[in-house]
Amino acid sequence: MDNVSKLELKVLYEIAQIIGQALELDQTIGDILRILSETLEMQRATVTLLDEETSLLTIRASHGMTAEEKKRGVYKLDEGVTGRIFQTGKPFVVPDISKEPLFLDRTKSRRVERGRIAFLGVPIVLKGQTVGVLTVDRLFGEDVSYEEDVRFLSIVTALISQFVQLGKQVRAREEGLRRENLSLRFKLSKSYQRFFIVGQSQPMTRVHQMIEKVAPTRATVLLLGESGTGKTLTARMIHELSDRAKYPFIKVNCAAIPENLLESELFGYEKGAFTGAVAPKPGRFEEAEKGTIFLDEIGELSSGIQSKLLRFLQEREFERLGGAKTRKVDVRIIAATNRDLAEAVTLGEFREDLYYRLNVFPVLVPSLRERREDIPALLNHFLDKLSREYGRRLSFSPRALDALVKYDWPGNVREMENLVERLSIMVEDERIDLGDIPPYFFSAGKPVAQLPADGQGSLKDMEKREVIGALERHNWVQSRAARELGLTLRQMGYRIKKFGLERMVNERRGRENGLEMM
Structure with a gap:
């Protein structure tokens, strides 16, 4: 057995030791790439996987790259050498990256080095479908054959594909557990029992389904419906069933606070901002940090407050009244109104851009007239x-x-x-x-x-x-x-x-x- 074969066996043995400890996909693949780099002198070993949400190829793990270089490694499915390997499902060798027009060096990680840099890529295939690409750099002379490297890397990608499959199974199980937990929290919640269990009509069933879908997300929710239908309770349910449940739920009735006080109520004020402001005071947005702020009667906002709220929704930042320091907070916004905001936009009474920012996930809470079958219960x-x-x-x-x-x-x-x-x-x-x-x-x-x-x-x-x-x-x-x-x-x-x-x-x-x- 020659020296290269011994090194390959050593690499496979070390990878096998990782299998039993594989808990986190990116870390596990990163360990495999480290072994390739340290044992077989394969530089800038990288695994690029398909992001199913964006349909782009992104670097999930690497060895020998900085975080910034790794962040730049994003490719369309038909872009560069990585895209070609992904689409064809076949290995690809670039003997000299300086002479290959398909080689993009998107990461900008290769500096001027002595000797010719070769680039090898092998598809990661799972159940007959290409899910990613493994690539490495090699420093070789003219007389080196790449067939052995491609053969060995194909064995490694077969192992990596199993880790990818394991990662998908873990995510699917976690999603199932999350949904099961969410369903259980629905059943246990006293508020839920009060409002939803006695609402078995089709309109209320639809509201129930929409709450279950939107609660775990970060999406802004706009609750629509007449006064007294339960929009405040619906907002609290969305909060309680979200990952923000242990943080504050802050309610602000925009119609109950005079216009000249609402800005300072929402965004806070600094000392001396107005007569009586003897000390700085944080606003409701700061009080809701990491939690949820519920803006009831959002349709009653003045044009000035609408502009400030729009900026916050776009950039998640603001200044206190009388202050110059820009502040950022992490809050989820749920708004409610009994007005027809689309009509208010047409009449020029509500900003169109703010309406679209709020109307990410509208939920119509039905009136009792629309759910008469629930009235006896x-x-x-x-x-x-x-x-x-x-x-x-x-x-x-x-x-x-x-x-x-x-x-x-x-x-x-x-x-x-x-x-x-x-x-x-x-x-x-x-x-x-x-x-x-x-x-x-x-x-x-x-x-x-x-x-x-x-x-x-x-x-x-x-x-x-x-x-x-x-x-x-x-x-x-x-x-x-x-x-x-x-x-x-x-x-x-x-x-x-x-x-x-x-x-x-x-x-x-x-x-x-x-x-x-x-």
């Missing part, structure tokens, strides 16, 4: 919850349940929870009947049912009288009347419009204002 869920708090178990009569299923629920899940709590306090019997339900519960402005004929008229008439009565008791201030009736200001406005009371409200309120000024 949701009502029972809230009854169960409140029975533990108030120590009594209530149920709905068939007539009451039918009325609530037909009701439009303009306040959605939030309105439902408030109603059930109000009924749990007010109703004295164990059964909630139609007469116990506030008379403003209608579907699309039409009575969902009629009370027994007792001269009181339809539920619609009763609701109108109740709305007018509440307005009269509170000097026609809509916000106060809404609070008495357990409504949001938006719901009160909806009812005033439905009953044609706008003119009456304006006249009476104007009269009250006139009396106050006298």
Whole structure:
């Protein structure tokens, strides 16, 4: 046995010792390349693999190259000697790289050296498909044959292909475990149980699937839907099911903070930035470092704040109010709105470039009108919850349940929870009947049912009288009347419009204002 064969056997033996300790693909291949370089004087040994996401050939491991040189080693599938070897699936030898036009030296790792540099490349084949290329440099004289080197490197690539296969299997197993863990966390989450388990309709199933897909990623999410549908809870679920779960979840209601304060609230301020700024204060973005920031009512942002947010989304950097230092933070952004942002863009009320930056992964959270089949289960869920708090178990009569299923629920899940709590306090019997339900519960402005004929008229008439009565008791201030009736200001406005009371409200309120000024 000649000297070269002994060296080759030594290399194979050392590679075999690595097999039992192979835990990380890049490190293992790097160890193999080190052995080739140190034992057989194969310089700049490199393994280039196909990146399935980018469809480019990139250097995964090397020996004898700097990190910067390795980073430059990126090739298209039809580019240079490496691309040719990958496409043909056959070895390729360049006796003198200075005379080969296909040799690109993309890494810029070869300096002026004595002697002629030869370049050898062998495909890495897995199950009949080329997945990468092994290349080495050799310093040889004119009389050297490359056949033995190619033969031996082909044996080495057969071993490397097994490591590549092992790496794929490990990644597939890790992905399976990640999905299994994600599914388990879905099942165990109290928030999930509260909102999703009782939502078995097709629209909610679709939301469930989208949350499961986007939660593990870094993608910006835009939650769309009416007020009260559960967008805040959906945002928290995405956070809890992500790798950021152990870091902060920061919520900012962009509509609740005055425009002149919102910038400092989001980005912070330095000492002396404005009157009263006696000390520097970090903003919500800094507080959310490594976690998630939830920007609710994003459609209400002013044009100035929109510009600053756009810059942050593009560059992940900002300056505090009154400061010059550029800061960077690692946060995930989830935004929500009940506005049609596409229409707002058309009207010039929202920046188009910001809209596209936010709209990476839109999720529409359906209204209760779009998931009526979930209403009975949701009502029972809230009854169960409140029975533990108030120590009594209530149920709905068939007539009451039918009325609530037909009701439009303009306040959605939030309105439902408030109603059930109000009924749990007010109703004295164990059964909630139609007469116990506030008379403003209608579907699309039409009575969902009629009370027994007792001269009181339809539920619609009763609701109108109740709305007018509440307005009269509170000097026609809509916000106060809404609070008495357990409504949001938006719901009160909806009812005033439905009953044609706008003119009456304006006249009476104007009269009250006139009396106050006298």
